[in-house]
Amino acid sequence: MKAFLSTFLIFIFKIAISQISYGPYPYTLDTEGQSETIFTVQLNQPNIAALKAEDEITDNYKDIPWRFGAVEDVNIDFFQVASxxxxxxxxxxxxxxxxxxxxxxxxxNYSSFELAEGTRLFIHNEDFTETIGAFTSENNKDKGDFATTLTKGKSAIVEVLEPQGQKVASNVVISSIVYGYRSLIDKAADFGNAASCNIDINCNEGNLWQNEKRSVVLILKSNNSRWCSGALVNNVQxxxxxxxxxxSHCGLDAxxxxxxxxxxxxxxxxxxxxxxxxxxxxxTLRANNYETDFSLFELSSTPPASYNVFYSGWDATGRTPKNATGIHHARGDVKKIAIDFDTLKSAKYSVATLTNGHWEVSDWDLGTTQTVSSGSPLYNESHRIVGQLHGGRAACGNDEPDFYxxxxxxxxxxxxxxxQLKAWLDPNGTNTKVLNGYDPNPAAFDRDIELLNFEGQTYYQCGNPGTQSILLSNRGNDTIFNFELIYTxxxxxxxxxFISDTLLRNExxxxxxxxxIFNKGINTLSINVGSIxxxxxQNVINNTLTASVVGFIPNYTVSFEFKTDDYGSELSYIIKDSTNQYTLYNNGSFVNNSGGNVFHYDYCFSPGCYTLNLKDIGNDGYCCGFGQGYTLITMNNGLDTILYETSFASSSKSYKFCITDSTTSLNDFDNKNYFSxxxxxxxxxxxxxxxxxxxxxxxxxxxxxGRVIYYNEQSPTATVDLQGLKPSIYFLTVTTKNGKQTEKIIKQ
Structure with missing residues (x-):
């Protein structure tokens, strides 16, 4: 570090003040309009090419916090050198x-930061168009260290105003300076630096998340040269x-x-x-654990009312979320939202983490995450936090997962x-496992119901009248005792x-x-809020929900059998309608097991054609390097085979199958009962x-x-050897002295 005196010219103009902490800058700049000599610290330029070469590698990993600056250690006693x-x-x-x-x-960053009462510290950028502060004695910490956030541009001016007659000395020592070589606050750099598929929180997709977004923070960490995300959370009290x-992997210096x-x-x-x-x-760090990759910090002060924050609710029951939403700062850009409409999977993220200690988002349907999203909250369908981002390979243009x-x-x-979290978020041991959010600020309306989404089976109904469940929240100031829902x-x-029930604020x-009773085919169901x-x-913007419900009338029960390979946690499937638009059924809650596991489900269909999408995040399917899996779809107690698939050996593959009023069997034989x-x-x-x-x-x-695999009429035996044949469906026709019979064989 080199320090030298230079002449820095300051001219009269009106300052644009960013008011934070404890009051605005009290003057127009340099009221005398004269230039003055300011003691200058000249920073050494880091090896930016080498830093960016490292960034090319580390930027691909969400579990490595995103770096924007190089740290230069200094030891500057401000009051000893300042003009x-x-x-x-x-x-x-x-x-x-x-x-x-x-x-x-x-x-x-400061190793000592002690301001006397009445003394104020500000930081300006080089042309005085941006100011942060005032910082006062209210910002003094027990340990004496401190840090201030970024100023744009190549220069920063640290200014302290000491009132006339101040008897108590202040002490400010700058211990390090972060040279920003790429920045989220510069439009040429990281504003707009998130990938194109990212969605800003104030777009339509974020309309129902305007409370929760106020919880999410961007965190400057690791000598204040790297970024992460996080969220303000409610506690039982x-x-x-x-x-x-x-x-936890963000490694914050608390x-x-x-x-x-x-x-x-x-x-x-x-x-x-x-x-x-x-x-x-x-x-202050209160708790952390690498096995689930969480850290819980208590801020040094409560966010002021002007920040208009929201304390997010949470769910500690372990119930599997039916869908998920992430709010985050992708690559340090302005706040983003990502949504997955599918049920989450339990997963293990790495060797060092807890078995089934993470939620897996198999594939974001809207938006994605990137570096700096690390630590950001994952919300379930009830708008409660169920996890924080550890890592993953999700990005624009791929179907890779994220892990929370x-x-x-x-x-x-x-x-x-x-x-653990419980000791801090439920300090009195009430055993509360579900908590709504907390808003310390008055709501904009006294009476305001927000319709969040449909619960349960929204997209299909199997022949009988169906009960639709609506998830909603009281966003107004008043406690609700009764209200109306209107459906069309x-x-x-x-x-x-008319519903009579008590609903507290933010509940x-x-x-x-x-x-x-739905019609056969696609139905449109709309829900609106009536009186409260x-x-x-008083707020009609969040009063409407609309869903398409597929009516299966008449309906057939179809048996769906799914066998995994050794790595079941990598596998998932989705069944969609003929347009490939509506998800009817999906599953991804499988576990690893040597030899695989077989799962049986009964699904409802009406006559028509459907699409089965198989996915494997390991990119090798369930055939054939780590065991042999299959998908078998049958009807009529297994007599009619609709689909039998054994060759899935990639990251994804789609199959079409059809259900008709007539039997669609691969084994449609009028058999006599000559043998089994x-x-x-x-x-x-x-x-x-x-x-x-x-x-x-x-x-x-x-x-x-229909290709002949084996035929024997010379010396037929009662044993048929299928070794060497690939897994598939085969047909065995046996002619006996009493007659001929054909049976279907499933070779695994």
Missing amino acids: QKTLPDGTKRYRLLINSNDAISINL QDGKPYILTA ASSIFIFNYESANCSPRTDGSLSQSIVGS GKFDKSWDYQSAASK LNNNTPVTV VSTFNLPPI NTASD IFPNPTKDKVEIKLKDSNTIQSILLTDIS
């Missing part, structure tokens, strides 16, 4: 210029204690990390850069208070349902509509067991296409 000037009102002003050749941003949940609220674009289009001014410096450490495993899996089916006459709950406490809902075969399915051979005193005259084995 001094007495202003006309008697205030003593100290200024220090920190300069670089071409840094994008500059931010400071609902007292506004400022706990931040993030990822005392000096900076937590930035409300960095977002004000609009979906056109997008605008957000403000970094609403920040809190410093925290489970909130319920972090809750009390470890008994020590320093390794296929634009027919609306039906009003999320599920309510059932009466049974509804016999008066009108066992075992079936089989891995190697089957035995023929004759009925009565029958004898075998010939044996014919064919594959599903």
